[in-house]
Amino acid sequence: MIRVSDLHKRFGDIHAVNGISFEVxxxxxxGLLGPNGAGKTTTMRMLxxxxxxxxxxxxxxxxxxxxxxxxxxxxxxxxxxxxxHDSGLTVLQNLALHGYLQGLSRSRAExxxxxxxxxxxxxxxxxxxxxxxxGGMKRRLAISRALLTQxxxxxxxxxxxxxxxxxxxxxxxxxxxMKRAGVTVLMSTHYMEEAAxxxxxxxxxxxxxxxxxxxxxELVERHAGEEVAQVRTRSEEALAALRERLxxxxxxxxxxxxxxxxxxxxxxxxxxxxxxxxxxxxxSGNLEDVFITLTGRDLRDE
Amino acid sequence: xxxxxAENRAGGAGAIxxxxxxxxxLRHWVSYIRYWKITITWVLxxxxxxxxxxxxxxxxxxxxxxxADSYAEFVTPGIIMGSxxxxxxxxxxxxxxxxxxNQIYETQLTTPISVFELTLGDVAWAVTRSLFTxxxxxxxxxxxxxIDEWMVIGIIIPAILSGMVFGTxxxxxxATAPYTVFLSLVFTLVATPLYFFSGSFFPISxxxxxxxxxxxxxxxxxxxxxxxxxxxxxxxxxxLWSALYMIGMIAVFWPTAVxxxxxxxxx
Numbered sequence: 312m313i314r315v316s317d318l319h320k321r322f323g324d325i326h327a328v329n330g331i332s333f334e335v336x337x338x339x340x341x342g343l344l345g346p347n348g349a350g351k352t353t354t355m356r357m358l359x360x361x362x363x364x365x366x367x368x369x370x371x372x373x374x375x376x377x378x379x380x381x382x383x384x385x386x387x388x389x390x391x392x393x394x395x396h397d398s399g400l401t402v403l404q405n406l407a408l409h410g411y412l413q414g415l416s417r418s419r420a421e422x423x424x425x426x427x428x429x430x431x432x433x434x435x436x437x438x439x440x441x442x443x444x445x446g447g448m449k450r451r452l453a454i455s456r457a458l459l460t461q462x463x464x465x466x467x468x469x470x471x472x473x474x475x476x477x478x479x480x481x482x483x484x485x486x487x488x489m490k491r492a493g494v495t496v497l498m499s500t501h502y503m504e505e506a507a508x509x510x511x512x513x514x515x516x517x518x519x520x521x522x523x524x525x526x527x528x529e530l531v532e533r534h535a536g537e538e539v540a541q542v543r544t545r546s547e548e549a550l551a552a553l554r555e556r557l558x559x560x561x562x563x564x565x566x567x568x569x570x571x572x573x574x575x576x577x578x579x580x581x582x583x584x585x586x587x588x589x590x591x592x593x594x595s596g597n598l599e600d601v602f603i604t605l606t607g608r609d610l611r612d613e
Numbered sequence: 614x615x616x617x618x619a620e621n622r623a624g625g626a627g628a629i630x631x632x633x634x635x636x637x638x639l640r641h642w643v644s645y646i647r648y649w650k651i652t653i654t655w656v657l658x659x660x661x662x663x664x665x666x667x668x669x670x671x672x673x674x675x676x677x678x679x680x681a682d683s684y685a686e687f688v689t690p691g692i693i694m695g696s697x698x699x700x701x702x703x704x705x706x707x708x709x710x711x712x713x714x715n716q717i718y719e720t721q722l723t724t725p726i727s728v729f730e731l732t733l734g735d736v737a738w739a740v741t742r743s744l745f746t747x748x749x750x751x752x753x754x755x756x757x758x759x760i761d762e763w764m765v766i767g768i769i770i771p772a773i774l775s776g777m778v779f780g781t782x783x784x785x786x787x788a789t790a791p792y793t794v795f796l797s798l799v800f801t802l803v804a805t806p807l808y809f810f811s812g813s814f815f816p817i818s819x820x821x822x823x824x825x826x827x828x829x830x831x832x833x834x835x836x837x838x839x840x841x842x843x844x845x846x847x848x849x850x851x852x853l854w855s856a857l858y859m860i861g862m863i864a865v866f867w868p869t870a871v872x873x874x875x876x877x878x879x880x
Contacts, residue, residue, distance in 0.1 A: 395716035
């Protein structure tokens with residue numbers, strides 16, 4: 312349903328997207344996971360025909376984005392990173408206008424607006440000004456806006472960033488319903504839990520490249536191991552000993568102050584014994600471990 | 614108008630999707646009438662106050678000028694066109710910047726609309742706003758007997774042209790403003806000086822000789838000149854030049870505005 316091949320985007324000297332390729336099958340939920348500045352938003356903007364490609368190709372539903380961007384936007388529901396609601400209009404008017412611009416008749420747009428508002432539990436806010444809504448409601452409104460035309464493909468850029476856990480759960484529920492309805496979804500996120508819960512497959516991106524791709528479980532197996540060791544060290548010497556022990560092995564040590572996590576490159580459980588002054592606990596590997604293994608701990612600028 | 618590959622419109626390079634333009638105009642109308650109690654102060658009350666103060670107040674001190682029977686008659690088309698300018702300019706500078714800054718255009722662009730259609734819808738609305746204030750103030754002036762009722766219809770022509778001149782010009786500021794305060798320049802550098810020095814309040818002929826051609830070249834002058842031709846029923850060939858000058862400005866400003874907006878919105 313979505314095919315991205317050898318995609319590049321440069322802004323002056325910055326190579327924001329540096330040769331990525333991936334495919335999303337019909338009905339699949341696909342995630343782009345990466346730190347800030349990884350190139351997720353740029354990729355999604357190019358895919359929505361909001362930003363010209365430097366080179367490469369994107370097809371959505373068999374339609375080439377560069378040649379027929381307008382048609383792509385006809386079959387695409389887009390949730391941009393910023394809600395982008397129109398503060399001069401009410402909730403219902405926002406949706407009705409969007410539906411009309413998308414191609415629905417004025418009466419049909421209004422009908423659909425009420426339907427999606429009901430679906431997202433916002434029907435009693437339809438006459439409110441958008442600036443009166445809470446953050447979670449604004450986000451749900453943005454998602455409902457993308458669903459007005461019942462598009463076969465929906466693109467969501469960080470759908471839950473900045474939401475409280477309740478609102479996030481609510482958004483997840485709605486995404487699950489969408490998924491059951493057979494909608495193809497491409498989403499970006501930097502929440503691991505979100506990616507693990509919602510995505511059938513995902514790519515881990517950093518510095519404009521895809522570092523690895525696969526189902527969440529596969530990625531965990533490949534880069535973290537089913538079980539990872541959580542280590543508490545009591546002294547600098549103990550930590551040094553641990554470092555020495557793991558050097559050159561298939562295990563990776565990720566230090567956070569006096570804490571450290573040990574992941575595995577080949578799925579093996581890291582067995583640590585014979586070092587004084589450390590305490591080892593085991594827990595299930597997760598996407599966070601994968602993420603840190605692949606992208607490191609450096610802070611990113613926006 | 615040619616478009617970049619990124620906008621890649623369906624149906625050939627020249628096809629305009631009128632639904633897009635209509636939708637944008639309708640958005641403005643719906644939003645505008647929600648706040649009509651506020652906007653009417655700017656559409657009618659503020660320019661009417663200026664008109665009465667200048668026409669009836671200062672008018673008592675001034676003898677009739679240039680073909681007009683009274684100073685009030687002279688100044689009426691000037692104040693009307695000034696108001697038309699403010700409305701059009703404000704719409705596509707301040708309001709358009711607000712829509713850039715709050716990602717409203719970004720949201721609209723996720724639908725099958727082009728930047729060209731977006732700006733066309735906005736300019737159409739800017740012209741509409743110019744017409745609202747023109748008709749409102751002209752009707753008020755007609756009630757005072759400062760303009761012939763029938764000439765109100767004639768003034769609509771320069772109001773549309775001038776609305777397009779300033780409606781397209783406003784985008785220059787919206788598309789290049791790095792921050793909101795920058796937009797003050799729309800008033801301090803453009804609108805206010807033009808309001809006073811475009812032959813609205815005194816004939817350009819009273820200016821020093823070397824300033825005269827500059828005043829004639831200013832973008833509001835042809836609108837005021839043409840409106841006065843209608844208002845005082847003194848139409849002649851120079852009013853046609855004014856119309857052509859405005860059309861020329863639109864022909865330059867319009868593609869520039871679209872180019873600047875595309876540069877700002879499509880990255």
